[in-house]
Amino acid sequence: MIAAASLTRFRELLQRRLGWTFVDNDLGHTADVLAARAQAHGLTEREYLDRLAGRRWTAETAELASALSITETYFFRHTEQFRVLSERVLPELIDTRSGQRVLRLLSVGCSSGEEAYSLAIAAIRARPGPDWIVTVTGVDANREMLRRAREAVYSAWSLRDTPDDVRRRWFRPVEDGFRVADEVTATVRFVEHNVAGDDPQLWHPARYDVIFCRNLLMYLTADVAAELIRRMTRTLTDGGFLFLGHTDSLGSHPDGLDVCHVDGTVYYQRRVVAAPREPVPAPPPRRVTPAPPPPPRPPDRQRVLGLMRDDRFAEALDAAGTGDSLTRGVLLAQLGRVDEARDTANRLLHAGGPQADAHHLLGVCHELDCADRAAGQYRLAAYLDPRFAMPRLRMGLLARRRGDDRGAADHLSGALELLPTESDERIVHFGGGFGRLALTTLCRTELEACGVRR
Template identity: 35%
Template sequence: MSIEPSAAQVAQFRDLILDRLGLQFDETKLGNLARVLARHGGRDNAAYLAMLAAEPEPSEALHRLAVDLTVTETYFYRNGEQIQAFAEVAMPACLQAREGLPVRVLSAGCASGEEPYTLAIAARETMGLGAGSVQIRAVDANPAMLAKASAARYSVWSLREVNPAMRARWFARDGDLYALSDGVRRSVRFEQRNLAREDAELWAPGSYDIVFCRNVLMYFSPEQAEAAVARIAEAIAPGGYLFLGHAETLRGLSSDFHLCHTHATFYYRRKSQAGEPAPAMKFSLPAWEGAPFQPLLLNDPAWANVIARAAQRIDSLAVAAPPADYGQSAPAQPDLHHALSCLHKEQFEQSLALIEKLPQQHADDPDVLLLKAVSLSQSGALAEAQNICRALLARDELNAGAHYVLALCREEEGDNPAALTHYRSAAYLDPGFALARLHIGVLERRMAELDAARRDLAQALVLLQHEDPSRLLLFGGGFPRSALIDLCRAELTALGGPR
């Protein structure tokens, strides 16, 4: 019989999980944490918590907790777009860089092995590589999952994305399960490791050419995630690749990578050296165009959440003291509230005039430059607006606002594929960016991608109802929230509503 833990014990449990496993749970997850604590604590939650605090790391108690607190369900060829990018972009580049040596791959948080085995199969299927051309190290904190991975026997449900011909090549029927071929099994080495901890051997500098760390950072606290990414960055060889989960980005975590987009998915490439400038912009056509994909390296120093804080930053600039070299007759600081108001009223010349009056130290601020780019794009000065956005991206490759304004300009010029690429970059970098999601849905409808359009417009409708007013002011084109919501609903109605 288990005893229901007190609120204080649940809070202590949450702190211990964060400290020992790096897993962070917000207030909405306290009920689930209480149930897990009651199940493990039994009749004496206080004694269990004391034992947990004193346990060495790693320990069986911590591993059992990891099983209950993380999602371990996975399958072969999960997020197939990333597997294609791995096989068709990352592997060829790394093979060339390695000059005949095996490509070194890490699958971090490998669960029951489907991911690393998929990578081994994909290398053979796409590249025709022998067993010695790729070395895959797979690590996880969960010993039960690692035991399943080592056995390499899987249900038909785990193979649901593997076509029959591929299944016949790499698996043999074993009762109700499918046994993976020995050749693929030998390509992968499994180890028990805690990704939330320092580990000098696991993260030795330059150890890997490609790292998959999907759906791991989402469980970490910001501090733990930043530390984990720093270790990963150190361990990836210059020019190597990092694949995260679809809901994960490096915003606010690292400036060591370029953002890439091919095969309708995002991933990262390690910079060759600190401060390396962004590569030339390339665009990969969306899947429906049927054209071959080329790497799109979107510019990338440290992430700054320009959109969410733009109004606050501009606010502070508007009341900042003038610089000392103005002398005794320094003019009053220009009113950027007025500039924003002019932008909202479509008085673009007035908005630009106010921005031009700023002293140089403020005129070069990223948020002011973004405001200027928006004003220029809305006034029809598309080339000037794009030049400012490219300059912003050269300083901050993960600037969602600059991608959004570039998308507006490219759409205005009739280049819908390029516009869609930038809108998707903005939405990936800032998942709450409602206007980017709205434009994606509208363009998808225009390009006859109707199911995708319904999905993105439905998501935009939810996001618009909670969008920050400052973002609507800056990027809404003068339209109030209600008008944008009506537009979104009209688009959905024309598609027959969400499905």
């Protein structure tokens, strides 16, 4: 029998660790979990609570999240919200994102992954073509549910609200049920995260176009729920959309959001705030003191680039050190460690937002498995930096492979014009061992093959 004082203390610790609140009908299950977890560690209830309170116990917090969270869900749950997403929200986003061609979605409290994969399917179906990039992030504190989500195998009961045509197109029958198609799983990643804590990379400002956070707020304490709402609002792009559960409401005037009503469905849109006008700068003085020359690069970086020029990639990787850097990602790709290179590029993007070079590196990685996705990454890199020659060269070569000489000529001509001013570092990173002169010759040769002489 669990003492009332122990149970009260346990609930207070859970509020502090997980941000969860409890109602009286949770008491029996909560008491059972306390008894079971104390026994699992060979501790008395008091010893267990002292240990839980005394220091950060990440593994145990994950076990508690698994034991206490409600995990029942299914694909396309609350179809009216997905109808609004597909018929109104995604078309509007596609219209406003036509230059960047990227859709980023977030599922908060994703449980075993059905919601995250449903978002991915909806976005893939809505995108105008395969050159559009779709990324979905699912976050949850329940480690066991995330393991199931990554397996991407579900029972027929999980697909009970899935239209037949969607089931046939995006799921594959397997022995244990249905597996989500590889095209969908490739766009989704899952992250273990406790919403009571912060994660600057996950909640980077203006990162997501759509956020689903349904039936989670009601389980959180008021302070944790309010902070989560602020984070979600901040991490939406201008004009991005937030969907909550039917039991959640932000009132009629939520901070930074507009309330939308469509066919009985309520959702929210991040308000677009006009940028303030910049003051007109004063005319420069007649005599301008020249800016001091930039400081020289550290010798170690110069050494790494020198090793790369000599195709000594393994030595260069050792010299580059640990951590996430573009150079390290490029070297991993050069050494055939493509999965690690792709992960490095994704972490760079999650840490610092859109970066042309990181998107180009993702394109290099995808050339081995999906030419369309590679082209999409190159197109995004060129969009983010119009002076970047290398993605135009790669798009030209990809177009040549599929027999599109006109498209190839457009891209290669652009690359040829930009190559004289391409930075030496980008040539080393992405030139494939060729120098500026050799890349220029390659462009001219391919243009002649397209019927264009330069």
